[in-house]
Amino acid sequence: xxxxxxxxxxxxxxSQEEKSINAQLLERAxxxxxxxxxxxxxxxxxxxxxxxxxxxxxxxxNAIGGQEVLMPTLTSIESYKITKRDKIDVLFKTxxxxxxxxxxxxxxxxxxxxxxQRYANSYKDLPVYVYQIQNKFRNExxxxxGLLRGREFIMKDLYSFHQDEKDFNEYYEKAKEVYKKIFxxxxxxxxxxxxxxxxxxxxxxxxxxxTLCQTGEDEIYLCEKCKIAVNKEIIDEQNKxxxxxxxxxxxxxxxxxxxxxxxxxKFSESFKLTYKDKDGKDKPVIMGCYGIGLSRQxxxxxxxxxxxxxxxxxxxxxxxxxxxxxxxxxxxxxxEIIKNLGEENCLIDDREVSAGQKFADxxxxxxxxxxxxSAKTLEKDSVEIKKRDEYKSELLKIDNLKNF
Amino acid sequence: xxxxxxxxxxxxxxSQEEKSINAQLLERAxxxxxxxxxxxxxxxxxxxxxxxxxxxxxxxxNAIGGQEVLMPTLTSIESYKITKRDKIDVLFKTxxxxxxxxxxxxxxxxxxxxxxQRYANSYKDLPVYVYQIQNKFRNExxxxxGLLRGREFIMKDLYSFHQDEKDFNEYYEKAKEVYKKIFxxxxxxxxxxxxxxxxxxxxxxxxxxxTLCQTGEDEIYLCEKCKIAVNKEIIDEQNKxxxxxxxxxxxxxxxxxxxxxxxxxKFSESFKLTYKDKDGKDKPVIMGCYGIGLSRQxxxxxxxxxxxxxxxxxxxxxxxxxxxxxxxxxxxxxxEIIKNLGEENCLIDDREVSAGQKFADxxxxxxxxxxxxSAKTLEKDSVEIKKRDEYKSELLKIDNLKNF
Numbered sequence: 001x002x003x004x005x006x007x008x009x010x011x012x013x014x015s016q017e018e019k020s021i022n023a024q025l026l027e028r029a030x031x032x033x034x035x036x037x038x039x040x041x042x043x044x045x046x047x048x049x050x051x052x053x054x055x056x057x058x059x060x061x062n063a064i065g066g067q068e069v070l071m072p073t074l075t076s077i078e079s080y081k082i083t084k085r086d087k088i089d090v091l092f093k094t095x096x097x098x099x100x101x102x103x104x105x106x107x108x109x110x111x112x113x114x115x116x117q118r119y120a121n122s123y124k125d126l127p128v129y130v131y132q133i134q135n136k137f138r139n140e141x142x143x144x145x146g147l148l149r150g151r152e153f154i155m156k157d158l159y160s161f162h163q164d165e166k167d168f169n170e171y172y173e174k175a176k177e178v179y180k181k182i183f184x185x186x187x188x189x190x191x192x193x194x195x196x197x198x199x200x201x202x203x204x205x206x207x208x209x210x211t212l213c214q215t216g217e218d219e220i221y222l223c224e225k226c227k228i229a230v231n232k233e234i235i236d237e238q239n240k241x242x243x244x245x246x247x248x249x250x251x252x253x254x255x256x257x258x259x260x261x262x263x264x265x266k267f268s269e270s271f272k273l274t275y276k277d278k279d280g281k282d283k284p285v286i287m288g289c290y291g292i293g294l295s296r297q298x299x300x301x302x303x304x305x306x307x308x309x310x311x312x313x314x315x316x317x318x319x320x321x322x323x324x325x326x327x328x329x330x331x332x333x334x335x336e337i338i339k340n341l342g343e344e345n346c347l348i349d350d351r352e353v354s355a356g357q358k359f360a361d362x363x364x365x366x367x368x369x370x371x372x373x374s375a376k377t378l379e380k381d382s383v384e385i386k387k388r389d390e391y392k393s394e395l396l397k398i399d400n401l402k403n404f
Numbered sequence: 405x406x407x408x409x410x411x412x413x414x415x416x417x418x419s420q421e422e423k424s425i426n427a428q429l430l431e432r433a434x435x436x437x438x439x440x441x442x443x444x445x446x447x448x449x450x451x452x453x454x455x456x457x458x459x460x461x462x463x464x465x466n467a468i469g470g471q472e473v474l475m476p477t478l479t480s481i482e483s484y485k486i487t488k489r490d491k492i493d494v495l496f497k498t499x500x501x502x503x504x505x506x507x508x509x510x511x512x513x514x515x516x517x518x519x520x521q522r523y524a525n526s527y528k529d530l531p532v533y534v535y536q537i538q539n540k541f542r543n544e545x546x547x548x549x550g551l552l553r554g555r556e557f558i559m560k561d562l563y564s565f566h567q568d569e570k571d572f573n574e575y576y577e578k579a580k581e582v583y584k585k586i587f588x589x590x591x592x593x594x595x596x597x598x599x600x601x602x603x604x605x606x607x608x609x610x611x612x613x614x615t616l617c618q619t620g621e622d623e624i625y626l627c628e629k630c631k632i633a634v635n636k637e638i639i640d641e642q643n644k645x646x647x648x649x650x651x652x653x654x655x656x657x658x659x660x661x662x663x664x665x666x667x668x669x670k671f672s673e674s675f676k677l678t679y680k681d682k683d684g685k686d687k688p689v690i691m692g693c694y695g696i697g698l699s700r701q702x703x704x705x706x707x708x709x710x711x712x713x714x715x716x717x718x719x720x721x722x723x724x725x726x727x728x729x730x731x732x733x734x735x736x737x738x739x740e741i742i743k744n745l746g747e748e749n750c751l752i753d754d755r756e757v758s759a760g761q762k763f764a765d766x767x768x769x770x771x772x773x774x775x776x777x778s779a780k781t782l783e784k785d786s787v788e789i790k791k792r793d794e795y796k797s798e799l800l801k802i803d804n805l806k807n808f
Contacts, residue, residue: 007471007532009523033519035476041519042474050474067411070446070454072439072556073477073508073539074496092478092498094508096555097545104477104498104508115437115445119413128411135477135539141501151500152476 001044001320003349003361006030008043010361021215022302023146025311029365038143038151045347045365046298048319050154053297054133056185056316057156060178064171066131066158071111073135077101079110083270090138104137109263109289112159113271116285122276123163126285127171131158133294145217147299148255158290161268163275168286172262175290179209179258186297187314188304192257195220195229196242199262205234205242206261210254215303218256221249229254255300263287311366312389320347323367325358327374333398337373337383340401346371363388405448405724407753407765410434412447414765425619426706427550429715433769442547442555449751449769450702452723454558457701458537460589460720461560464582468575470535470562475515477539481505483514487674494542508541513667513693516563517675520689526680527567530689531575535562537698549621551703552659562694565672567679572690576666579694583613583662590701591718592708596661599624599633600646603666609638609646610665614658619707622660625653633658659704667691715770716793724751727771729762731778737802741777741787744805750775767792 008030018024018034026032031046042050058068077093080086080103092104105111112130120128136155143151158175162168176194183192188211195208210220210229219232223241230238230249240247268274268285277283298317305312315321324346326334338346347367349358362370370393372384377395385404386393396404412434422428422438430436435450446454462472481497484490484507496508509515516534524532540559547555562579566572580598587596592615599612614624614633623636627645634642634653644651672678672689681687702721709716719725728750730738742750751771753762766774774797776788781799789808790797800808 005469005471007520007523007529007534030523033522035478035515036480039476039478041476041515044471044473047472047474065409067409067448068451069448070451072443072445074439074443074541074556076440089501094496094498097493097543111439111445116411118437119411119434125411130411137478139501152478 001347003347004351006044008033008045010364018146019144020146020148020299020303021306022148022299025302025306025364025366026147026298029311029361032147036151038140038149038153040147040150040295045319049298049313049317050294052317052319053186053294054156057182057292057294058133060182060185061131061156061158064174064178065129067129069115069130069132070134071105071108071115071132073104073137074102075105075111077103079103079114083110083267085110090140092137092139106136106138107289107291108132108134108157109159109267109287113267113273113287116159116161117271117273120161120273120275120285123278126161126163126275127167128161129158129171130161131156131290136293145299147295148217148303150293150295153296154294156292156294160288160290161273162286162288163277163283165264165286168262168288172260172288175260175288176207179260179290179292182292183209183211183257185316187301187316188257191304193220193222193227193229193254195231195254195256196234196238197231197259198234200266202264202266203262206259208256209258211257211300211304212252213255213300213303214253216253216255218254220252220254222252223249255296255303257297257300258290258292260290261288263289306366307389309360310364313366313368315368318367320367321345322347322369322371323362323365324348325355325362325370325372326350327355327358327372328378330373330375330378333378333381334373337371337398337401340398341371341404405751407751408755410448412437412449414768422550423548424550424552424703424707425710426552426703429706429710429768429770430551430702433715433765436551440555442544442553442557444551444554444699449723453702453717453721454698456721456723457590457698458560461586461696461698462537464586464589465535465560465562468578468582469533471533473519473534473536474538475509475512475519475536477508477541478506479509479515481507483507483518487514487671489514494544496541496543510540510542511693511695512536512538512561513563513671513691517671517677517691520563520565521675521677524565524677524679524689527682530565530567530679531571532565533562533575534565535560535694540697549703551699552621552707554697554699557700558698560696560698564692564694565677566690566692567681567687569668569690572666572692576664576692579664579692580611583664583694583696586696587613587615587661589720591705591720592661595708597624597626597631597633597658599635599658599660600638600642601635601663602638604670606668606670607666610663612660613662615661615704615708616656617659617704617707618657620657620659622658624656624658626656627653659700659707661701661704662694662696664694665692667693710770711793713764714768717770717772719772722771724771725749726751726773726775727766727769728752729759729766729774729776730754731759731762731776732782734777734779734782737782737785738777741775741802741805744802745775745808
């Protein structure tokens with residue numbers, strides 16, 4: 001992609017009212033643009049990054065049998081009355097001309113439970129794993145953390161349906177492992193801890209995935225032996241490590257990057273979702289839900305990986321692997337270089353601006369490798385290549401770029 | 405994909421209140437499931453079909469320079485006051501806890517105009533072509549046509565921004581050609597006519613793409629010489645072919661599958677979107693918009709291509725090319741057959757149900773080719789292959805399937 005063709009531009013400064021580092025850098029780099037607090041436009045580079053995150057999550061959820069669907073935003077308030085969630089604070093509501101009231105879904109238990117009920121009625125139909133990657137809406141009173149807390153945001157939500165607790169527990173453990181793998185691929189597996197959190201009225205615990213980060217909104221208590229944490233919300237009742245009993249837990253700031261929740265029979269009972277077992281007896285379906293906010297991952301990546309000059313994006317999610325700083329117009333060699341690096345991997349700064357601005361924008365935009373092409377490097381049939389987070393650059397022969 | 409693993413099931417009948425053929429067949433085949441009138445869940449097969457439609461549209465819009473973004477659903481009512489569209493009937497509205505009112509976007513001129521304004525201020529920045537594939541919300545009083553008229557539906561909306569009418573007109577003609585190409589690839593180019601329609605208060609005409617179909621909600625007047633039509637809404641003022649003057653226009657039923665609209669300066673004036681020309685003078689930006697409803701294309705495909713047994717999907721959009729009717733458990737040969745046909749092309753009916761039900765479901769689901777594998781065909785190292793819309797089947801050697 002050529003920067004000269006992109007309709008967005010980098011900015012040295014944006015509105016003072018945007019306090020969060022992630023929104024500041026993403027907006028300055030032209031990845032996103034604010035619509036209102038907690039609601040953002042994804043611009044071409046931001047959308048490419050979102051798709052990379054999406055593909056990693058989709059691959060991993062497919063690997064544990066997830067079947068992808070797409071559920072709607074609008075659902076009748078009647079479904080929320082059934083689960084007694086029609087009065088919760090975060091619901092956005094709207095109305096038809098007839099006056100019937102609708103909810104903008106903030107999560108999809110009220111949709112997926114009746115949906116699965118239409119197809120799964122016997123033990124032969126279970127288990128079922130259904131997920132989507134879709135917009136969620138939450139009427140947040142404060143939405144000041146950029147992509148970390150949205151009023152409108154993109155989420156992967158997976159729901160599982162089982163015959164019994166044993167089958168559910170096995171899948172729940174599988175989901176834990178796949179979540180670890182996702183955060184590893186996104187670049188912060190080593191900073192992310194399974195954290196015991198409240199299980200609501202129907203389970204003892206749920207589990208969050210908390211990524212250590214100074215600017216995180218959450219507070220967790222970490223067992224450094226087990227690499228397991230306890231969320232502040234339950235630390236009074238659970239002040240020791242739930243795995244080894246260690247009571248020297250260390251307080252840390254963190255971002256909740258994912259959560260998994262044993263729903264047990266909460267929603268299946270509300271909607272009377274039962275199945276016939278082998279003996280023809282009706283039994284309630286056991287459910288679990290598993291969420292990851294995609295936009296929040298992008299916010300997290302930027303909070304974790306940046307310096308004073310801009311973002312430092314992991315290769316797995318960067319819109320492009322190479323940021324080409326083009327300081328010459330030798331088209332023949334340029335074409336060869338881009339071919340060797342793979343066109344789809346290259347963001348090419350071919351703008352008519354100063355070399356200084358090109359270097360500054362490369363740092364701001366944060367692609368993993370900066371590749372400088374100048375008359376000087378071409379004299380040696382070479383390019384100058386530098387990792388975004390290292391100082392040292394090296395000259396590499398154009399012919400050798402193929403195997404880089 | 406194995407049918408035995410899919411959580412959805414085909415149904416012989418669905419609710420009587422669903423009148424439209426497209427929703428009936430798609431729901432019976434397990435492609436969609438109704439949430440409420442005009443709001444549907446896309447199930448795994450339906451989502452695969454949606455992605456195929458999406459990819460065709462994306463490829464073609466990228467080919468005319470479209471830059472993909474993702475704009476939000478929620479926008480402040482204040483933006484709609486600026487364009488005086490805050491009172492239009494089809495708007496869904498919602499509120500923050502503070503009482504501030506928001507619109508669920510039914511189209512995105514109120515978002516994209518200020519967005520482009522943040523980046524394009526000089527003639528050097530123009531033209532700009534921005535599009536997205538995203539949800540739209542319309543508070544339709546009647547939504548009885550399945551996927552043809554949704555309250556929540558998926559749309560590709562492209563917006564173009566130009567220095568002058570000449571540049572706009574050139575792009576508008578390019579968009580016409582690319583739209584023709586899209587409908588051709590979707591399978592109904594030959595049934596689709598450019599149709600003159602009202603241009604609103606700011607242009608003489610807009611142009612619709614109308615696909616001839618008995619169950620369409622629109623009425624058009626066709627010039628059979630020019631393959632051009634006039635929409636009923638303007639037939640009183642334009643009762644001759646706008647191209648050749650022919651006054652023997654033929655009345656037809658049709659579905660509006662796309663529309664393109666010269667917005668001229670309507671929105672750029674509202675938002676004061678101007679640019680500095682070469683002489684430093686401020687001039688208003690000329691805009692166009694170009695829409696295609698993705699969910700409506702799926703509805704159209706089914707309305708056009710079906711028989712009494714089910715859907716007959718064009719290869720370009722069918723979730724799978726082959727529907728494998730597996731009537732034997734010879735795993736070795738099965739594996740070879742699927743490998744030869746390409747696993748990603750095969751929907752495999754491995755369920756433990758009668759052959760009769762498998763044949764009926766293959767017809768209902770409408771994949772382009774039915775491939776029967778039975779002890780009898782395997783005796784001859786063959787499979788029986790039949791096009792969905794033909795009666796004749798033929799035996800093909802397993803070895804030859806690679807080149808099919």
